[in-house]
Amino acid sequence: MNVGLFFGSFNPIHVGHLIIANTMATATDLEQVWFVVSPQNPFKKNKSLLHEFDRLDMVERAIADNARLKATDIEFSMPRPSYTIDTLTRLSEKFPQHTFRLIIGGDNLAQFPNWKNHEQILEYYGLYVYPRPNSEASPLEQHPNIKFIPAPLLDISATFIRESLKANRSIRYLVPEVVEEMIERKKYYF
Structure with missing residues (x-):
């Protein structure tokens, strides 16, 4: 199976x-x-990062009705911070029947050469890049293992959602209803 990997803290997962x-x-x-x-992005230090099992639970609930989407906790048992190449290697060993592709936003493409073993990622996995606001040009744009995928240009951030919650503003329509209910019931981010 050809599987796209969408990495993130999903703190919380949102409609974007x-x-x-x-x-x-x-x-x-x-x-x-x-x-x-x-569990932890090597480029981000986030004090408001919800526990990984709570974030996984929110993702699983948000995608429960879509068989094409799945959540994985593969990084929970890996050394921290975990690097994308290490996770890709672990997944390839665990699921040799699958071909994995990395999904990233256009805003990350300019920084991609700073990633650990980025050449190996490009060579063995390739990138599927979706547009992001204010993305910088990248010298990698012509690389044969990079596909640009037309997608809605969205500028929704988990930071905005967390700040809205702290300010007692509604997050309706920014997150799935099941995630909104979970956040309110468990008092996440307040």
Whole structure:
């Protein structure tokens, strides 16, 4: 199976994530998109990062009705911070029957040469890139293992959602209803 990997903290998962994942699963040759819930991004230090099992639970509930989308906790048992190449290697060993592709936003492409073993990622996995606001040009744009996928240009951020919650503003329509209910019931981010 051809599987796209969508890495993130998903703190919380929001409709922007879901629209991108669904676009990748339905408008490309990817048969499934897996949300790789990351315990800690090596480039981010976030004090408001919800526990990884709570974030995984929110992702699983948000995608429960879509068989083309899946969540994985593969990084939970890996050394931290975990690097994308290490996760890709682990997934390839665990699921040799699948071909994995990395999904990233256009805003990350300019920084991609700073990633650990980025050449190996390009050579063995390739990138599916979706548009992001204010993305910088990248010298990698002509690379044969990079596919640019037309997708809605979304500028929804988990930071905005968390700040809205702290300010007691509604997050309706920014997150799936099941995620909104879970956040309110468990008092996440307040």
